[in-house]
Amino acid sequence: DTGVSQNPRHKITKRGQNVTFRCDPISEHNRLYWYRQTLGQGPEFLTYFQNEAQLEKSRLLSDRFSAERPKGSFSTLEIQRTEQGDSAMYLCASSPRGTVMHEQYFGPGTRLTVT
Amino acid sequence: RKEVEQDPGPFNVPEGATVAFNCTYSNSASQSFFWYRQDCRKEPKLLMSVYSSGNEDGRFTAQLNRASQYISLLIRDSKLSDSATYLCVPSGTDKLIFGTGTRLQVFP
Numbered sequence: 065d066t067g068v069s070q071n072p073r074h075k076i077t078k079r080g081q082n083v084t085f086r087c088d089p090i091s092e093h094n095r096l097y098w099y100r101q102t103l104g105q106g107p108e109f110l111t112y113f114q115n116e117a118q119l120e121k122s123r124l125l126s127d128r129f130s131a132e133r134p135k136g137s138f139s140t141l142e143i144q145r146t147e148q149g150d151s152a153m154y155l156c157a158s159s160p161r162g163t164v165m166h167e168q169y170f171g172p173g174t175r176l177t178v179t
Numbered sequence: 180r181k182e183v184e185q186d187p188g189p190f191n192v193p194e195g196a197t198v199a200f201n202c203t204y205s206n207s208a209s210q211s212f213f214w215y216r217q218d219c220r221k222e223p224k225l226l227m228s229v230y231s232s233g234n235e236d237g238r239f240t241a242q243l244n245r246a247s248q249y250i251s252l253l254i255r256d257s258k259l260s261d262s263a264t265y266l267c268v269p270s271g272t273d274k275l276i277f278g279t280g281t282r283l284q285v286f287p
Contacts, residue, residue: 097274106183106266106277107223120273155222167213168275170222 066090068171070156076177077146084142085174089158096139097168098131099155100124107155113139114161146178182206183278185267191284196257200281202267203249209269209276214241214252216263217280223266227252257285 069088077083089096094115099107110129111121115136125131128146133139143150153175157168184203192198204212211230215223227234229250233242240253250267264280 099277104279106279108277109274112274153220166211167225167228169225173222175220 068156068158068169070171070174072174073172074175076179079146079148079178081146082142082144083146083176084140085154086138086140087156087171088138090169093158093160095159095161096133097157098141101153101155148178151176151178182276183267183269185278185281187279187281189282189284191286192257194257194259194285194287197255198257198283200252200265201249202278204269206269206271207248211270212243212250213268215266215268217266218263259285259287261285
C-alpha cells in the first residue's frame, strides 16, 4: 500500500498526558499537512511542511501542539498536557509540490479521545 | 462571510435520482477546487478536481463559476453507495479550505 499511513489509529489518554502521532506520506510527495476534525465539521487546517520546513501554522495550533518533519519524510504531531477539547480525529495529508494547489491525499486518521 | 458555505442537508433521494449540491466560496484568488467525499468516521477521499470551468467523470459533473464564486456537483443515477458527506474544497494560498460538507442519503 503506497498511500498515506498514520499511527496509531486510535488513542485514548487521560487529561494532562502527552501524546504523539505519526504520519508517513506518499513517498514522492514533498508537502505534508495536518488537520483536525470534530464531529459535524470539516477538517480544520493545523500546519504544513514542505520537505522538512514547517511553512505555516494555524492559530488553532496552541503552544501545547508541536509538529516536526525532521528528514522531510515522516512527520510527528505531539500534544502536551492534553485537554478534553483535544478529542478529535487528527488527519494527515500529502501532496506533490506545484505551481497551483494539487490534490491532497489523506491518511486514515488518528482518533484521539481524552478522558 | 464564511470561507466556504454549503447546505449541510441531509439530501434524501431515491436510487436513480439526480441530485445537485452548490457551494460558495469567498476567496476570489482560489485557483484550484476539489470535491471530496467522506464516509462516516473515515478520511476524506478525493472525488474530483476542477481547475477550469468544469469536469466530468462518469455520473459526476462539477461546474465552476468564478464570477459568482460558486461550484456545483451533479450526481446522476444515484446509487446507495453514493451516501456520504460531500465536501467542497477551494484552495487557499498553501492549503485547502474545507466547509462542513453536504450530507447525501440515497434510499432504495
